[in-house]
Amino acid sequence: MDAVEVILIMLLAVVASAYISRLLPRAVPLPLVQITLGALIAAKSSHGVELEPELFFLAFLPPLLFLDGWRIPKSGLLRDKGMILELALGLVVFTVIGAGFLIHWLIPAMPLAVAFALAAIVSPTDPVAVSAIAASTPIPKRLMHILEGESLLNDASGLVCFRFAVVAALTGSFSPASAAMTFGWLVLAGIAAGVTVTLLVTGVQRWLTRHFGEPVGSPILVNLLLPFGAYLVAERLHGSGILAAVAAGITMSYVELSGHALAHTRIQRSAVWDTVQFALNGVMFVLLGEQLPDVFHDARATIEESGHLNPWWLAVYALAINAGLLLLRMLWVWASLRLTIFKQRMRHQPRIKINPRLLLATTLAGARGTITLAGVLTLPLLMPDGRPFPARALTIFLACSVILVSLLIASIGLPRLLAGVNFPAETEEQREEDTARRMAAKAAITAIEQTQITLMEAESCVDPEVYPQAAARVIAFYEHRLKEVDPASEQAWRKTDHAEQELRFAALEAERRAVWDLARHDHISDEISRKLVREIDLMEARYR
Structure with a gap:
């Protein structure tokens, strides 16, 4: 003991x-x-x-x-x-x-x-x-x-x-x-x-x-x-x-x-x-x-x-x-x-x-x-x-x-x-990150377009009209990401990055509180509240 x-x-x-x-x-x-x-x-x-x-x-x-x-x-x-x-x-x-x-x-x-x-x-x-x-x-x-x-x-x-x-x-x-x-x-x-x-x-x-x-x-x-x-x-x-x-x-x-x-x-x-x-x-x-x-x-x-x-x-x-x-x-x-x-x-x-x-x-x-x-x-x-x-x-x-x-x-x-020493910025890592994000977003858009066609042509497809709308919504997310790492508009996007993060954090915190409030008043089960809060937590971890 x-x-x-x-x-x-x-x-x-x-x-x-x-x-x-x-x-x-x-x-x-x-x-x-x-x-x-x-x-x-x-x-x-x-x-x-x-x-x-x-x-x-x-x-x-x-x-x-x-x-x-x-x-x-x-x-x-x-x-x-x-x-x-x-x-x-x-x-x-x-x-x-x-x-x-x-x-x-x-x-x-x-x-x-x-x-x-x-x-x-x-x-x-x-x-x-x-x-x-x-x-x-x-x-x-x-x-x-x-x-x-x-x-x-x-x-x-x-x-x-x-x-x-x-x-x-x-x-x-x-x-x-x-x-x-x-x-x-x-x-x-x-x-x-x-x-x-x-x-x-x-x-x-x-x-x-x-x-x-x-x-x-x-x-x-x-x-x-x-x-x-x-x-x-x-x-x-x-x-x-x-x-x-x-x-x-x-x-x-x-x-x-x-x-x-x-x-x-x-x-x-x-x-x-x-x-x-x-x-x-x-x-x-x-x-x-x-x-x-x-x-x-x-x-x-x-x-x-x-x-x-x-x-x-x-x-x-x-x-x-x-x-x-x-x-x-x-x-x-x-x-x-x-x-x-x-x-x-x-x-x-x-x-x-x-x-x-x-x-x-x-x-x-x-x-x-x-x-x-x-x-x-x-x-x-x-x-x-x-x-x-x-x-x-x-x-x-x-x-x-x-x-x-x-x-x-x-x-x-x-x-x-090292107090007061100004070291040159590490630009190589930022360039590597931007390149990876750009290539990943392009690969994602290509995969969405190909998967959309495959799903529409499948025998199990019930409503082919929903796939173009869904694909457009997902592609819009990746096109937004491409703009963030576009060298031509890089400076403008970087200026708004911090402000966007703060707004997202405020929104995610409000989501979390709303879910907890519903669970406290027995409007939803604990299992559902844990599932939703986990999704919100993962989204916050991504932006941090």
Whole structure:
């Protein structure tokens, strides 16, 4: 019963954090609010949360990574693939080596393998934390796409490096040749498992739906279980479950383009996944706050191993590691931009200038979050011979400190750094949207005309005269949409767009109130009122 109560309290804390963050200044990101609530829970609770590392890893990471892979903008990912790969792979290795030696130099009592494990787990950035900060900061969309792509791929690379470092700490040996072969198998088996499981499950589900129909809720449940299936299959093959979850998400985004899922399933599934993402990310940060008092207490007990009795050395270590991570990230981003400029010069392309503010913004935007927390909590409790894992509590404390300090630096530094900067408008996305709307409307008009003729000529047609009138009404809707995206009249239509939205919202709200009023006075049944209100809600969601 205690475990159930703790889970419910944490979920309530996640809900409360969403409202509290709206009362605070916009510069305070949501993760910091959730961490604070977690610390309050720990202060008022008589018992902490006992975390089973492997179970914790399995419960939180696969769905979050799956969703990241599913929703990442693929066009931006492919367009800036060079920059993203340099940050997601090269920067991770650079950080592991540089920060690993820095940590071991700062804390000689921490074994080098454990120092590398700490460096590896703090190397992945967190897109949720950055998005929360970006809500009050004008970060350019292209930079956000690069940061999202980096966080998607560096989750996998950082966790794989973390796994190697932990194995080296447990066995006391590390073979580069064996590590290279193991890494290759982890990548290949993980990606293959994620792609295969997704294609197989969606294929079977499509066949079942085609022959037996689609049970309500079943496709959504299968979709929720998909990342766990891909993760477990990859782990059974001794591949990377993390890469399997990411690959499953990316594959799912392409499967979605086939359009076999029913419309109401897509709507419900999106709402369910939004709730799952909000809950899991929120619980992760609340858990971080709940674990902080115990982690700090254990870290104080183990700080003596480094020869320092004063607990303030913990703060020195935390700040020094954060400074080292920022310096390593800035050096790598600057070198990556210089390499890009050199390539452009060799290809005789127009040269770009390095904007110092954007360079610093990219550096500060590397906030750590859920992946770092989930990974570091999976550190083994014991060595193979039964001894406690060396400096485990100190490693967890320093990883948590990196999360907190990086969030504070980003939330304080980014708004001030980018204040007053005017970025050029992103016109490419608007052009793509207008083109898609135009082509879709033309295809719809063609389909209406063809279907009208088919229905009029069918033997079951009772009154052929109704179809031209119905077709004219539907075609008028799509012709109106074509005018909205017509380049010649684009400016005029855009001016009236906001006013039209406000009028539609007022009308929809009046519709809703009228339906509810009829239901309250028993003029219509509850079933009919729910059906009509759902239609109105979907219409409002479309305009929003």
